[in-house]
Amino acid sequence: MQIAVLGTGMVGQAIAGKLVGLGHHVMLGARQAGGEKARAWAAAAGASAREGTFDDAARFGEIVVNATNGAAALDALAAAGAENLAGKVLIDVANPLDTSHGAPPTLSVCNTDSLGEQIQRAFPDARVVKTLNTMNAAVMVNPGLVPGPHTVFVSGEDAEAKARVAELLGSFGWPAVDIRDLGGIATARGTEMYLPLWLSL
Amino acid sequence: MQIAVLGTGMVGQAIAGKLVGLGHHVMLGARQAGGEKARAWAAAAGASAREGTFDDAARFGEIVVNATNGAAALDALAAAGAENLAGKVLIDVANPLDTSHGAPPTLSVCNTDSLGEQIQRAFPDARVVKTLNTMNAAVMVNPGLVPGPHTVFVSGEDAEAKARVAELLGSFGWPAVDIRDLGGIATARGTEMYLPLWLSL
Numbered sequence: 001m002q003i004a005v006l007g008t009g010m011v012g013q014a015i016a017g018k019l020v021g022l023g024h025h026v027m028l029g030a031r032q033a034g035g036e037k038a039r040a041w042a043a044a045a046g047a048s049a050r051e052g053t054f055d056d057a058a059r060f061g062e063i064v065v066n067a068t069n070g071a072a073a074l075d076a077l078a079a080a081g082a083e084n085l086a087g088k089v090l091i092d093v094a095n096p097l098d099t100s101h102g103a104p105p106t107l108s109v110c111n112t113d114s115l116g117e118q119i120q121r122a123f124p125d126a127r128v129v130k131t132l133n134t135m136n137a138a139v140m141v142n143p144g145l146v147p148g149p150h151t152v153f154v155s156g157e158d159a160e161a162k163a164r165v166a167e168l169l170g171s172f173g174w175p176a177v178d179i180r181d182l183g184g185i186a187t188a189r190g191t192e193m194y195l196p197l198w199l200s201l
Numbered sequence: 202m203q204i205a206v207l208g209t210g211m212v213g214q215a216i217a218g219k220l221v222g223l224g225h226h227v228m229l230g231a232r233q234a235g236g237e238k239a240r241a242w243a244a245a246a247g248a249s250a251r252e253g254t255f256d257d258a259a260r261f262g263e264i265v266v267n268a269t270n271g272a273a274a275l276d277a278l279a280a281a282g283a284e285n286l287a288g289k290v291l292i293d294v295a296n297p298l299d300t301s302h303g304a305p306p307t308l309s310v311c312n313t314d315s316l317g318e319q320i321q322r323a324f325p326d327a328r329v330v331k332t333l334n335t336m337n338a339a340v341m342v343n344p345g346l347v348p349g350p351h352t353v354f355v356s357g358e359d360a361e362a363k364a365r366v367a368e369l370l371g372s373f374g375w376p377a378v379d380i381r382d383l384g385g386i387a388t389a390r391g392t393e394m395y396l397p398l399w400l401s402l
Contacts, residue, residue: 197391
């Protein structure tokens with residue numbers, strides 16, 4: 001498949017690298033094309049890896065992964081273009097972490113709303129699935145790193161989109177029994193609000 | 202020991218019952234003395250169980266457990282009396298659940314504050330320890346109900362108070378290795394904000 005990964009940080013690179021390893025064609029998207037991190041990643045990841053703008057990547061991808069900084073996610077997706085996201089599965093792995101007020105970091109949205117819901121509202125034609133946002137990047141793409149059974153959550157309104165994401169998670173190494181569908185996109189509140197406990201730990 | 206448990210709901214009764222079973226003298230506190238639930242509990246729990254007002258109970262207890270409804274907790278503790286809480290370990294197991302806006306329930310405080318912090322600020326001479334608020338009442342007092350290793354968290358400013366709470370948790374059946382000190386009372390944000398995920402599950 002052709003897959004777009006928006007965001008060139010640790011999470012974006014981990015997911016993009018895994019997808020290349022699984023045989024997909026992957027474009028890493030950033031605010032500007034040709035950035036140092038993105039070029040270095042594409043050069044190292046080989047022939048099926050490329051980089052471009054958010055817009056380039058979203059056009060390219062049959063599936064789009066939002067791995068941007070949560071605070072910048074809505075702007076990044078606007079730059080990606082609603083028309084390039086329409087009808088596509090949009091996997092949102094971002095957390096709305098707000099570090100601008102010092103430690104401990106807080107969430108920029110929570111309790112009565114979530115980043116997942118904001119994204120689904122802003123891009124109603126995208127099929128948003130929130131997942132993988134409760135663990136670090138290394139575990140996302142290699143669940144066996146943590147011994148014993150553990151769980152990845154999925155939230156979203158579109159059952160078929162969630163099924164496709166579960167398939168992708170399966171290819172990352174997640175056993176079907178450990179992929180837990182929490183329900184609609186509003187359940188992203190729960191997985192995003194888990195962040196303060198996770199950070200304490 | 203003499204221990205006060207404020208709140209006559211499932212959580213209060215589970216903790217009070219366990220404490221009686223462990224040989225403590227326990228007073229269950231409610232807004233008014235002589236309520237049906239409290240009298241029934243005290244009658245069933247035997248000679249070392251009694252019931253009274255929040256004030257009666259807080260006077261009686263060397264340790265005070267706040268097992269009230271989170272929305273009512275600050276009022277209940279005000280009724281218990283700051284002077285009756287001063288210097289004592291105050292174990293806060295409540296969650297600031299707000300069901301007034303329908304489903305899904307939200308939190309009445311979160312993100313930049315927590316019920317645990319509100320209680321510590323309102324009663325600065327009490328030694329507040331937040332714990333047990335991440336699981337149901339049956340598991341609180343019988344951790345073996347859940348197979349495999351699992352964790353109870355403690356948050357609070359007073360190391361000696363946390364050590365006494367850890368001892369009490371040990372008597373409930375929590376292995377020391379599964380009692381995780383998260384840090385100061387601000388870390389109660391994390392365990393309280395875990396609630397939406399827990400409720401989804």
